[in-house]
Amino acid sequence: MNSAKEIFLKSVKEICPNVTDAELSQFALKITIEEFNKKDFFLQFGKVQKSIGFIASGLVRSSFIDNDGNEITVGFYAEGEYATHYPAFITQQPSKYSIQCLEPVIMVCLSYENIQWIYEHLPSFERYGRLVAEEILKRQQTRIESFIFQTAEERYLDFIKCHSELFNRISISHLCSYLGIERQTLTRIRQKLAHQ
Structure with a gap:
């Protein structure tokens, strides 16, 4: 547990x-450690996200249900990343997404109230909040642009390049959903690449 902290x-x-170390000690008093089992939900659709979660170990998947009732994967977040639907978190509005654990997960959590307290009493951490928000925004923008500017094959190659460590940790169906392609398309892409 301490190692997660x-x-x-x-x-x-x-x-x-x-x-400073004194500020970091005060900051540390505001965090909690939570453990989740595989298939547990960190956040469920329609619920307000009470805490932002830093993944110390494990892997989670963010998804939503489309108008046809299909579950669409929008992201995978592993060690060192934040599990959050950030716009809903900072406005404390019900989330349109669910975040589910694909493995047992240990998360370091900061509640919305505690983050506000930190900003007010430890202003040097405002930089932390800004940079985390910028990182999340970049991640979302990259995802949106991948669907605008890239082919399915380019999205797949990008995923391999940027997330090779996740490859054996996620299912083919979740990967296809994330890439926005059918399983047969992925098979064709892989066969084509294998013969290059």
């Missing part, structure tokens, strides 16, 4: 190198 605080210190 240490991993998180180290990542915070990397983002905010000017934070």
Whole structure:
């Protein structure tokens, strides 16, 4: 459990190198450690996300249900990343997404109230909040643009390049859903690449 806390605080210190040890200790008092089993939900559709979760270990998947009742995967988040539907979190509105654990997960959580307290009492952490938000925004923008500017094959190649460590940790159906392609299309892409 302590190691999860240490991993998180180290990542915070990397983002905010000017934070003092005293400030970091105060900040650390506001975090909680939560453990989830495989298939547990960190966030469910229609619920308000109470905490932002930093993944110390494990893997989660973010998804939504489309108008036809299909479950669409929009993201995979692993160690060192944040599990959140950020716009809904910062406005404390019900989320349009679910975040489910694909493996047992240990998460370091910061509640909405505690984040507000931190910003008010430990202003040096505002940089931390801004940089985390920017990282989440970049991730979302990259995903949107991949569907505008890339072919299915390019999205697949990009995934292999950027997320090779996730390859054996996710199912083919979740990967296809994330890439926005049918299973047969993925098979064709793989066969084509194998023969190049």
